[in-house]
Amino acid sequence: MSTPSNLERRDFLRRLAAGGLVLAVGPAGIRGLKALPAFFAAGDPLQASVYLSVGEDGLVTVTCHRSEMGQGVRTALCMVIADELEADWTTIRLEQAIGDPKYGNQNTDGSSSIRTGQYAMLRTAGAAAREMLERAAAAEWSVPETQVSARNGTVVHATTGRSLPFGRLVARARSLPVPAAPRLKDASQFRFIGKDVTGLDMHAILTGRATFGQDAKMAGMKIAVILHPPVYGASVATVDSAAALQVTGVERVITLATTPIPSGFQPLGGVAVIAGSTWAAMQGRRALKVTWTASPNDTHDSEAYRTALETSARAPGRVVRKQGDVAAALSGSAQKVTAEYYAPHLAQAPMEPPAAVANVSADGCEIWTCTQDPQSARNEVATALKIPKEKVICHVTLLGGAFGRKSKPDYIVEAALLSREMKAPVKVVWTREDDIQNGFPHTVAFQHLEAALDAKGRVGAWLHRVASPSINSTFAPGVTDLSDGELALGILDLPYAIPNLQVESCRAEGHSRIGWYRSVSNIPHAFAISSFVDELAHAAGRDPRDFILELLGPDHIVDMANAGAVKPVDNYGDTWAAHPIDTARYRKVVELVTKAAGWGKKLPKGEGLGLAVHRSFLTYVAVVVHARVSATGEIVLPRVDIAMDCGFVVHPERVRSQAEGAVIMGLSNAMTSELSFKNGRVAQSNFNTYKVLRMSAAPRELHVHLAASGGPPGGVGEPGVPPVAPALANAIFAATGKRIRSLPVGSQLAGAG
Amino acid sequence: MLITVNGTPHTYDGDPLQPLLWYLRDELGLTGTKFGCGISACGACTVHVGGTAIHSCVTPMKSVADKQVRTIEGLSADGDHAVQKAWAEANVPQCGYCQSGQMMTAAALLEKTPKPTEADIDHAMSAVICRCGTYTRIRAAIVAASAGGR
Numbered sequence: 001m002s003t004p005s006n007l008e009r010r011d012f013l014r015r016l017a018a019g020g021l022v023l024a025v026g027p028a029g030i031r032g033l034k035a036l037p038a039f040f041a042a043g044d045p046l047q048a049s050v051y052l053s054v055g056e057d058g059l060v061t062v063t064c065h066r067s068e069m070g071q072g073v074r075t076a077l078c079m080v081i082a083d084e085l086e087a088d089w090t091t092i093r094l095e096q097a098i099g100d101p102k103y104g105n106q107n108t109d110g111s112s113s114i115r116t117g118q119y120a121m122l123r124t125a126g127a128a129a130r131e132m133l134e135r136a137a138a139a140e141w142s143v144p145e146t147q148v149s150a151r152n153g154t155v156v157h158a159t160t161g162r163s164l165p166f167g168r169l170v171a172r173a174r175s176l177p178v179p180a181a182p183r184l185k186d187a188s189q190f191r192f193i194g195k196d197v198t199g200l201d202m203h204a205i206l207t208g209r210a211t212f213g214q215d216a217k218m219a220g221m222k223i224a225v226i227l228h229p230p231v232y233g234a235s236v237a238t239v240d241s242a243a244a245l246q247v248t249g250v251e252r253v254i255t256l257a258t259t260p261i262p263s264g265f266q267p268l269g270g271v272a273v274i275a276g277s278t279w280a281a282m283q284g285r286r287a288l289k290v291t292w293t294a295s296p297n298d299t300h301d302s303e304a305y306r307t308a309l310e311t312s313a314r315a316p317g318r319v320v321r322k323q324g325d326v327a328a329a330l331s332g333s334a335q336k337v338t339a340e341y342y343a344p345h346l347a348q349a350p351m352e353p354p355a356a357v358a359n360v361s362a363d364g365c366e367i368w369t370c371t372q373d374p375q376s377a378r379n380e381v382a383t384a385l386k387i388p389k390e391k392v393i394c395h396v397t398l399l400g401g402a403f404g405r406k407s408k409p410d411y412i413v414e415a416a417l418l419s420r421e422m423k424a425p426v427k428v429v430w431t432r433e434d435d436i437q438n439g440f441p442h443t444v445a446f447q448h449l450e451a452a453l454d455a456k457g458r459v460g461a462w463l464h465r466v467a468s469p470s471i472n473s474t475f476a477p478g479v480t481d482l483s484d485g486e487l488a489l490g491i492l493d494l495p496y497a498i499p500n501l502q503v504e505s506c507r508a509e510g511h512s513r514i515g516w517y518r519s520v521s522n523i524p525h526a527f528a529i530s531s532f533v534d535e536l537a538h539a540a541g542r543d544p545r546d547f548i549l550e551l552l553g554p555d556h557i558v559d560m561a562n563a564g565a566v567k568p569v570d571n572y573g574d575t576w577a578a579h580p581i582d583t584a585r586y587r588k589v590v591e592l593v594t595k596a597a598g599w600g601k602k603l604p605k606g607e608g609l610g611l612a613v614h615r616s617f618l619t620y621v622a623v624v625v626h627a628r629v630s631a632t633g634e635i636v637l638p639r640v641d642i643a644m645d646c647g648f649v650v651h652p653e654r655v656r657s658q659a660e661g662a663v664i665m666g667l668s669n670a671m672t673s674e675l676s677f678k679n680g681r682v683a684q685s686n687f688n689t690y691k692v693l694r695m696s697a698a699p700r701e702l703h704v705h706l707a708a709s710g711g712p713p714g715g716v717g718e719p720g721v722p723p724v725a726p727a728l729a730n731a732i733f734a735a736t737g738k739r740i741r742s743l744p745v746g747s748q749l750a751g752a753g
Numbered sequence: 754m755l756i757t758v759n760g761t762p763h764t765y766d767g768d769p770l771q772p773l774l775w776y777l778r779d780e781l782g783l784t785g786t787k788f789g790c791g792i793s794a795c796g797a798c799t800v801h802v803g804g805t806a807i808h809s810c811v812t813p814m815k816s817v818a819d820k821q822v823r824t825i826e827g828l829s830a831d832g833d834h835a836v837q838k839a840w841a842e843a844n845v846p847q848c849g850y851c852q853s854g855q856m857m858t859a860a861a862l863l864e865k866t867p868k869p870t871e872a873d874i875d876h877a878m879s880a881v882i883c884r885c886g887t888y889t890r891i892r893a894a895i896v897a898a899s900a901g902g903r
Contacts (some may be wrong), residue, residue: 032817070847070885198841205849206840207832208785208825212850215784223779279768279775282791351797351850351884400787401884432790609838653844657890661847664886687794687882694879698888700871729795 020055021174024048025125026104032132033177049104049118051097052081052125052518054133058153065103066113067372068096068201069350069399069406070661071717072654073113075199077122079192080650084126084185087166088153089192094200099374099394107373109407109516110572111617111715114650119713127182136173137164146173151379157606198654201398205554212400213355213370218425221357222251223280224418225429227288228270228438231680232512233295235269240289244273247287249280254421256414261296263513264475265380267410267484268438272418278429297394300511302444302676302683305629306342309446311506312467313340317506318481321492322566324500326358329461333452339532339541340449342742343524343725345675346442348517352400353435358415358658359425364391370399376407381416391627392416394745404516405663406438436690437682441675443468443486443525446508449532452500457540459551461500464491465606468524472490473510481505482521488570490525490616490722493560496533497553497579501564512677519666519718523725524617527743530612530726534733544611544730545594555584572617578712579618585645585709586613589622592705593643597624605628607638608734612723620707623663623723625699633749634690635671635732637699640724646714652706659704659720666724668693671745691744754818758783759827776814777824785825785853789882796881799854799861800824806861808880825853828860830880836860839858839898847885854881867900876898 004088022033035052053061068074078092089569097103105116112118130150137155138145138498147158156163187194204210229235235258244253251274258269273284330336356369358381365385371377382389399406415428430438445468452461470486473479482505486494491503517523538549558581560569571579590613594600599609606629614621626639642659649655672691676683684690731741732749740748754765758781765776772791776782777800786809790798793808800809801823828834832841836856846852855878862869862877869877874895883891896902 068848070849196844199844199846201849202841202844202846203832205846205852206837206856207829208783208853210849211784212787214788215778217782275772277775278778278788279771349884351795351848351882352787353789369766399848401848403884429788432792432795465891657844657887660889661886664883664888668884668886686792687790688792692882692884693886693888694882695888695891696875696879696884702889 020053021129021170022053023125023129023178025050025052025121027121029180030125030128030178032174034174046173048102050077050125052121052129054129054166054170055370056167056170058091058165059093060087060091061095063095063097063103065106067108067396067399068073069108069372069402071658072199072651073108074201075197075656076114076651078200079197079420080122081126083190083192084123085130086150086152086227093155096396099378099396101375104679106375107407109372111717111719112573115618115715116573116675116715119419119648119650123184127184128179131179131182132176133166133169134174135176136169138170139172140164140181140487172611178196178626194652197651207727211397212352213397214352214400214429216355216357216397216427217367218357218359218368221425221427222274222276222422223278223429224272224274225285225431226256226270226272226284226414226424226434227290228268228434229292230437231292231295232297234258234292236271237291237293239271243287243289244284244318247280247284249277250275250284252422253288254418256417262477265376265408265410266384267414271328274418274422274426281429282431283322297511298680300677300680302344302678305511306446309467310340312506312508313446313448313465315506317465319502319504319566320484320487321501321503321563321565323731325462326461326500326502329500330450330463333460334455335539337427337536338450339451339535339741341531343445343527344444344743345444346669346673347436347439347675348403348405349435349690349692350401350403350405353430353432354411355427355429356412357413357425357427358412358419360385360416360420361731362483364393365416367392367394367412367416368397369394370397370406371409371412371588372399372407373409377412380409380413384413385416385420403518405439407588408515432686436649436684436686440474442517442523443471443514443521447524447528449528451532451536453536457542459496459498462498463502465504465506465526466491466525467506467508468521469508469514471514474513474515480507480509484567485570486521489521490614492531492565492569493581495558495583495586495615496551515675519616519721522614522722523669526612526614526722527725527729530614530723531729531741534610534726534730535739545590545599548611548613549587551633552583552586555587557582573713574618579714581615585620586615588707589613589620589643589645592707593622593624593641596643596703596705597639598628599624606735607633608731610727610729610731610734612726612730614723616722618717619644619714619716619719621719621723624726625727625731627728627735629732629735629749633747633751635745635749639701639703640699641703641705642720643707644720645709646716646719647709647711648713649706650713655706655716658702658716660702662720663702664693664698666721667728670728670743674744756817756820756822756885758822759824765814767814770813772810773800773812773817773822774809775812777809783826787850787853789851796858797851797854799857799881801857801861804861804864806858828856834860835898836863839894842897843890843894845887845890845894847887851881851883852891855883855891859891859898863895863899869895869899
């Protein structure tokens with residue numbers, strides 16, 4: 001191995017490995033680290049992602065390879081390790097990992113930080129370290145290992161009551177073999193897992209001392225604000241920077257090249273104003289006079305595009321799932337129901353707009369930023385700077401919200417390119433206008449559904465067509481409809497027992513960047529499916545709850561291998577064996593939420609309850625919205641209930657807070673938010689025109705019900721969102737008789753109450 | 754001009770139109786006050802000027818000459834203001850980015866209206882957006898921190 005560069009020396013793992021008991025933990029096992037090269041070997045099968053260190057000072061250091069954006073991952077990782085380690089919670093120190101493959105998959109995406117085997121891996125790691133410390137103590141005292149046990153940061157000898165703190169045992173423990181299958185605690189002995197623990201970042205947040213990407217600093221740092229092309233694919237034609245350079249504090253104006261489309265994670269290009277202060281940079285940008293080249297997307301218009309999607313979804317598409325004979329069943333049915341649904345583009349709009357500080361030097365590039373995926377940031381920066389990725393160090397700050405936006409590192413690449421030009425550290429500050437107008441919008445979708453009801457009101461046929469541009473269109477040319485992975489988000493995995501079923505993906509080309517948004521294509525898919533099920537229930541004259549339970553059929557596991565899918569269906573990256581579709585779990589969350597919400601109760605005129613259930617990210621969620629619609633069409637939500645079965649729960653308080661947040665974001669999506677294009681440009685610019693939910697519109701009561709199913713953990717951050725919009729639409733129908741088939745609800749209810 | 758921030762006087766001779774937000778963040782290093790929109794639409798930048806909650810992103814420096822400014826860093830010595838304690842008790846923050854603005858707005862509300870009604874709380878707090886969706890916990894925390902809740 002070569003001598004580490006100055007940048008590499010800043011990696012704290014090198015410091016820890018000097019004297020502590022350090023374990024590298026991965027899905028393939030655990031390894032003790034006494035020397036540096038062990039975790040730098042290329043192709044090492046260990047695939048470690050978390051590192052755990054017990055120092056001679058007694059401090060327990062845990063690396064967090066995933067990004068913290070409010071979901072509580074930093075605290076949850078420590079809770080699991082500290083519990084099995086029997087650590088004293090006050091000795092726990094968290095180190096946020098830099099972007100490096102030695103931390104495994106760091107992409108904080110897909111609600112995966114706990115569910116993807118991490119939970120078992122973390123427990124084993126804590127237990128292994130505990131066993132090594134216990135063995136060291138037994139050796140120290142020359143007593144049998146069975147007589148010693150770790151307790152709250154010390155190891156105690158049961159018969160004599162002697163004890164030694166962990167720090168005193170480290171020197172001996174680190175030379176012991178690492179147990180491959182250490183004894184795990186019984187769940188009844190848990191001190192942190194399944195309990196409510198105050199978040200590690202709480203105090204810093206409450207006192208304004210938490211550092212987010214927008215707060216990151218480097219000595220001698222310049223601030224850059226960038227005027228991005230207004231239309232996807234346009235680049236700078238001419239720049240008049242004279243007035244900008246007159247602004248006090250502005251130092252330079254730099255033109256950034258536009259990445260040819262599809263541009264992937266690379267920047268949009270534009271004109272950067274670099275100044276000594278943020279205000280000067282913003283003033284300078286305002287003074288720029290820039291003209292842009294033509295783009296193939298100059299005429300993109302959301303109204304016309306909606307019509308195009310409509311036409312597309314009304315004709316046959318690519319068949320991706322087929323059971324029975326839908327056409328025959330539809331034509332011969334007692335009652336045929338057809339409905340179409342539209343869900344617009346959305347902006348993630350995290351409260352913290354994207355930001356990054358980069359310093360390019362002879363050593364390489366050092367970065368501090370709010371990113372969901374520091375490894376992709378590192379790779380994209382290395383590509384843009386044409387330097388080896390080993391020379392890029394990406395530190396991760398706290399993320400002021402992300403919701404998928406910050407898994408795309410274009411703003412980080414911008415900072416690196418500008419730092420190279422300026423030969424100084426540069427912070428790129430995205431404004432809210434940049435965020436709304438130059439981001440990676442959530443896809444837009446038009447869906448056409450048809451179903452056949454027999455004389456008894458049973459669903460005999462189901463046709464679902466979706467036209468929605470794919471995220472893949474941002475990364476590859478020639479993408480003309482949703483990917484199989486996106487179709488697996490709610491459509492291909494439809495659990496209902498319907499004999500004749502067909503799913504088709506229809507043509508929809510992208511005209512902007514398209515990106516991940518909390519729960520992704522589950523949002524439009526769940527809106528259409530759960531609204532349509534409600535429509536069918538009413539068409540059949542049935543109670544929607546009873547109708548859903550009947551559609552699910554008797555409790556069973558849905559055999560996705562024999563469900564008519566043309567290709568194997570993805571299960572959020574997990575296996576169908578470990579996480580099958582279990583209709584009993586659907587049933588239980590429906591029963592739990594409807595009972596809690598008082599389903600069936602008599603309500604005054606203008607009020608109604610709406611129900612929706614959806615499985616995503618291996619977690620089952622049912623929502624009941626209680627809506628009151630005034631004579632003028634104003635919606636008040638007296639209460640929302642959300643029931644979630646996410647399997648085993650590590651941190652119930654954060655699961656509840658994620659569920660609450662999902663309800664608010666789901667309502668925001670459903671009631672107010674819409675991103676649209678006119679002449680290729682985003683029509684909204686800030687929170688005055690891109691509307692999100694405020695407290696006044698939030699439900700008066702919000703109740704979370706966790707179903708204690710205890711199975712392997714499912715995702716938590718995203719799965720609460722999808723059922724919220726259809727539950728609201730169904731509640732509005734119950735309250736007013738008006739069916740919402742196009743989001744957002746906006747002013748559609750004027751006069752409906 | 755003179756400006757007092759969290760009890761410390763400072764002289765300022767820069768651009769009189771620079772918003773207070775950027776003076777606090779870039780020049781004083783008080784980054785607890787956040788940038789969210791720049792147009793007084795989200796409340797992340799809320800601070801107190803003379804005890805009133807204002808949006809520092811649209812407040813030019815010339816308008817705060819000789820005024821007393823309080824930021825989240827000056828709300829209490831160590832997170833022990835009633836609002837901060839209630840926030841901790843209710844586990845309000847998720848990502849935390851908007852919470853300085855939320856707490857400063859709530860603290861100003863409670864100073865003027867020690868026993869706010871539900872409508873008072875919704876009215877004052879609807880100035881501050883939270884994308885993580887902590888609104889119902891914020892409502893509960895404000896009630897807990899109010900004269901009625903203690």
